[in-house]
Amino acid sequence: MRCRAGNESRPVSARREETGVGPPRNYLRPCVLLLLAEGTSHGYELLEQLGPFGFVRVDPGGLYRCLRAMDEEGLVSSTWQPSTAGPARRTYALTDEGREWLHLVVGSLGELARSLEMYRSRYQSLGAVPDTLR
Amino acid sequence: MRCRAGNESRPVSARREETGVGPPRNYLRPCVLLLLAEGTSHGYELLEQLGPFGFVRVDPGGLYRCLRAMDEEGLVSSTWQPSTAGPARRTYALTDEGREWLHLVVGSLGELARSLEMYRSRYQSLGAVPDTLR
DNA sequence: CGTCGGTAGCTGCAACCTACACCTACCGGC
């Protein structure tokens, strides 16, 4: 057992990027829907607004694919708008169905948050050795 | 635009399972490491203990693969133990390196939790229309 | 006029992770 791959000599900091858990699966859709609930927008703008949601580097391709998929599913509606300066924009707005979806997804995000909270408390209990055992 | 796939007639409850965001990517490893930090265990037992961590149905294949990978990386150590009743068990214990990894991953889980908290507060602000606008 | 940078949207593809199915083997009991 314990046939290490020879990476035990690397410092911990060099492995830091491997330890991340990353955003939840399908996290992009809820974030885009929330942003659209705060106001209509277009892809390029959403790209910049997605930063605070824990995405290290938002992938434009993924965002546009996500937007088109939600458009086809009726969660958002899109209208082309010619821009005064620059190429035309596809402006997205939340539909009623998208708002429903948003309300639903908040529930599952809450479950995830509860799971994370349980993790944190159990992790903290590890260090809390009762005095009687010391 | 808005070429819906014809699913708008289905009740919301029928689409509930599609709205989930699922656990974070690479969430299994942190959970297993936490369980092993609480005490040595073996795969079959971990399978049952993983329920509360938000996994709807834990995949045995994935768990065993995960355990073997962490064994090869030196995060856990394994020893075969003959069982009195039933087949032999492979008992896993956390190594010092695994404990380091656990400390690191808690940080990234905290970032995720903060992102979720921001999401929740922004979601709640949606309904809070200021009185001056009513 | 040409071309350069910034804005805007979109496609292809490889890598990765996961979920699902399936398999072997051990043991006790009927």
Place this chain on the structure above:
DNA sequence: GCCGGTAGGTGTAGGTTGCAGCTACCGACG
């Protein structure tokens, strides 16, 4: 012998993601 429960393991298809690149529009500048 055979069955069910325990325990560990493999193979693989599909979905998501990340990365790279591509078209096109516009204004500005030389």
